Amino acid sequence: MFTKKKTIIIEIVVAIILLALLITKAVNPFSAEMTYNGDSECVSYSANGQKLSPGTYTVEIEYSTDMELTAQLYSAERTDFVRANDFYLSPNRHQVSYDFFTSHSLYDLETRISESEEIANYSIDRVVVSSNTHLFRVLLFSWIVVCIIVNILCFSSFGKNHRELIIKLSCITLLSSIVLFFPGLVKTHDYRFHVIRIESIVDGLRAGEFPVRIHSTYGDGIGYPNGVFYGDLFLYVPAVLRMIGFSVNMSYKIYVLLINGLTVFTAYLCGKKVFKKESTAIVTSLVYVTASYRIIDLYVRSSVGEYTALAFYPLIALAVWNIYKDDIKEKTYIKNAYILAVGILGVLYSHVLSTEMVAVVLVVVCLSLFKQTFRKETILVYIRAIIVFFLMGAAFIVPFLDYYINTNTFIKERSGTINLIQPLGAYFTDYFSFFKDFFGDGDRYMSARMQITPGLVLMLGLLAAGYVLIKRKATKEIKYLFFMSVILLIVASNIFPWNEFAYITKTGRILSQIQFPWRYVGIAVVPLTLLLGLVLEQATEESLIGDNTYKYIIVVSVLMMCLFCGYAEKSDDNPKLTYDQAELDTSLIAAGNGEYLLSGTDRESISTELICENAEGFIVGQNGTKIVVALEADEAASVCVPRFNYPYYKAIDESGNNLSISNGQNNLIKVALPDGYKGTVTVRFVSPWYWRVSEIVSLITAVGLLCLNFRKEKKH
Numbered sequence: 187m188f189t190k191k192k193t194i195i196i197e198i199v200v201a202i203i204l205l206a207l208l209i210t211k212a213v214n215p216f217s218a219e220m221t222y223n224g225d226s227e228c229v230s231y232s233a234n235g236q237k238l239s240p241g242t243y244t245v246e247i248e249y250s251t252d253m254e255l256t257a258q259l260y261s262a263e264r265t266d267f268v269r270a271n272d273f274y275l276s277p278n279r280h281q282v283s284y285d286f287f288t289s290h291s292l293y294d295l296e297t298r299i300s301e302s303e304e305i306a307n308y309s310i311d312r313v314v315v316s317s318n319t320h321l322f323r324v325l326l327f328s329w330i331v332v333c334i335i336v337n338i339l340c341f342s343s344f345g346k347n348h349r350e351l352i353i354k355l356s357c358i359t360l361l362s363s364i365v366l367f368f369p370g371l372v373k374t375h376d377y378r379f380h381v382i383r384i385e386s387i388v389d390g391l392r393a394g395e396f397p398v399r400i401h402s403t404y405g406d407g408i409g410y411p412n413g414v415f416y417g418d419l420f421l422y423v424p425a426v427l428r429m430i431g432f433s434v435n436m437s438y439k440i441y442v443l444l445i446n447g448l449t450v451f452t453a454y455l456c457g458k459k460v461f462k463k464e465s466t467a468i469v470t471s472l473v474y475v476t477a478s479y480r481i482i483d484l485y486v487r488s489s490v491g492e493y494t495a496l497a498f499y500p501l502i503a504l505a506v507w508n509i510y511k512d513d514i515k516e517k518t519y520i521k522n523a524y525i526l527a528v529g530i531l532g533v534l535y536s537h538v539l540s541t542e543m544v545a546v547v548l549v550v551v552c553l554s555l556f557k558q559t560f561r562k563e564t565i566l567v568y569i570r571a572i573i574v575f576f577l578m579g580a581a582f583i584v585p586f587l588d589y590y591i592n593t594n595t596f597i598k599e600r601s602g603t604i605n606l607i608q609p610l611g612a613y614f615t616d617y618f619s620f621f622k623d624f625f626g627d628g629d630r631y632m633s634a635r636m637q638i639t640p641g642l643v644l645m646l647g648l649l650a651a652g653y654v655l656i657k658r659k660a661t662k663e664i665k666y667l668f669f670m671s672v673i674l675l676i677v678a679s680n681i682f683p684w685n686e687f688a689y690i691t692k693t694g695r696i697l698s699q700i701q702f703p704w705r706y707v708g709i710a711v712v713p714l715t716l717l718l719g720l721v722l723e724q725a726t727e728e729s730l731i732g733d734n735t736y737k738y739i740i741v742v743s744v745l746m747m748c749l750f751c752g753y754a755e756k757s758d759d760n761p762k763l764t765y766d767q768a769e770l771d772t773s774l775i776a777a778g779n780g781e782y783l784l785s786g787t788d789r790e791s792i793s794t795e796l797i798c799e800n801a802e803g804f805i806v807g808q809n810g811t812k813i814v815v816a817l818e819a820d821e822a823a824s825v826c827v828p829r830f831n832y833p834y835y836k837a838i839d840e841s842g843n844n845l846s847i848s849n850g851q852n853n854l855i856k857v858a859l860p861d862g863y864k865g866t867v868t869v870r871f872v873s874p875w876y877w878r879v880s881e882i883v884s885l886i887t888a889v890g891l892l893c894l895n896f897r898k899e900k901k902h
Contacts, residue, residue: 190341197333204329208322216243217316220297229299230260238292242320242431245297246283249275251308253612256299257284257768264290275299275308278406278794278828284768285320285433320431327430354468355454359447361747361773362475365485365754366439370761372754374488375627377762378770379778380421381434383412383490385767387425393810397583397881400811400832400871403767404776406794407808408828408854409871410752414585415597415782419535419831420445420494434764442484444644449475449497453715456500460507461719468693469736471718474500476618476743477711481750486636491537492708495544498532499712501525502544505571507716512553514563523570523700524891527578530571534579538586539700540708546697547674547709577887584880585873593833597781600703604688604695611680611703613637617645624750625757628702638704640711648672654721661724667717674710678703784830784853797826797851801859811835811871819859826850827869836872840865 216238220231247257248762255275258266270286288295297313339345339352371377382403390398390413397413402411412418423444424437432440453474457467474480484492505526512519552559552568559565576583590598610628616638626636639645651668654660660668676682682705687694722739725731764770774780776791783789796803796815803817803825813827829835830853837845837857845867850856859866 204326211319215317220313230705231297233295242287242318244285245315248312251277253306256300260296260298261292271769273585282768285766323431355450358450358472362446363443368761370763377488380490384421384424388428395810402810403772410777411782414589417535452500456504466719470715473643474715479707494536495533495540498529503712510558519780523567526571527574578884580677580880581884585877594785604683605698607698608684612678614819624753644714651717651721664720667713671713678706680885726888787853794828799824814868816866819863821861823859825857826854829855831855
């Protein structure tokens, strides 16, 4: 039996050993310059028979090329032991590094470089393989996390008092995460876009930028303002994991696992307050987290923003439930403002479109319950929630509105266009197609569509609620949730008049920007889950069903997850394993539809070289949004640098003077040079002072609310 003291001693000893190994590896690194082997089918460089022990390494290649090249790490005897994929040498760069892992010793490692179908003019200047400390950093970090979990579960009063609950919720989390135990990831819709967002945050943090507003990874340094237009607060978690040393794949998988855990927790919190029995709260949290729509969001669409937002929907539902069910005279009634604000903030910092949809639904709820909404106490709760929302959300809202209002981008240009999205809505048959192929797309053709349904259990719950309603045994809560669920499913379908609204009103055109009406199914899952729990408890109280029904729901949920795993394995013979950024296509094509590009930009003909007018120059170095160029100018000279001319870029000469910036070729930054200037010019993005103030306001508000809550908890 391990006592607390013995356990802590073991934890410290293991941590010290790992730290010592980490320091030893850092102080005594392995490094070998790879030499040219000659031309055969490809250009090959070898490590001259030097032994590479098991561990993590980095290969660095210095080169120049006019077309993309492909590099491959190869071992004739032990290729299976090299954890690496093909990676790319972009014509827009002159250096690439690639991290890889070898599980066994290697003596014949080669770096093979090949051309695409077209012949390229290129030269390889240097190839170096060296050890890194990623493995020991990952082991040390993982050990610390394990120690924290063990200490909480085994020795803290919280862990001892809630151990059974923690185990149950952990099992639900693991069930919803079972797909993550594939060797890689099956082909999904938006995986590449979102992992490049994560990689962009990593690159920005390494360049000393925080928060990372312009994602410089896109376009080989040209940049894309994802950090302004798209909430990415929670993506700093996988970004930090990447900086520790985890691979691209593993960082993303850990993020999905954490979001699953958060979703289970928030669903349980909501259910615990709404339902009378804890078992109902646990079962409904299982149903919510394994709902077909959510699972497809996770593993088919890889819609990171949307499935992260789904983790906060239960908090919003909890707040709304409390606002209309709690005694308004209770002192704790005002707390619902904070729950509501935190829930919507979680959605805002995840997915702007989901925030828009949630706002619409909340307005409808408030108006439908207008007698209770317009009570003085309830109005004060909403006012406080709005104030907290804007204060804590200022760090995102201020930059977003600044760019949206003052910058001509494609997203602003398209905001007034009429989007005819009605045919893309869900068909009613979709809601009951529980066993069709989960994989596909959001197309209007049924044969090509993925599953678009809340799921078997939730739809059966809706039918059961309809039966209770017909029998006139439904409570007012069941009635309200039933009609809300039905309305949301209609809104998400192709029978809702989306096209007519878009033609008739400006509001309709704004609301139709959601692209796919079936996104509202994600919101419908929330009232459907609450409805299921209420129907179960009422039926149990009236002895219409027994406790075994809960077990049947658990079995069905598990079987549906197993069914999804089967389809996932069948859908892709070669799951994608991504180890490092160099494997990814980081061109501007990877920016999806390019909504945040400056109007008129042709992203297929972007130059990543200097475009000089009456001047000569070259790029000295690049790091994040910063680029330094050396120039020698004549009269009336200018230079276009490979950075888009988004607001708040600055150009500074060697003396610290600001140089004039304007739109150049293809919306690149054009810097006007003083006559006869000779020296360096530094161009970089600098957040304006009011962005920084908004960040401070959000931080102070968050810390203040945490301290206030801590003080109140301490008093109790």
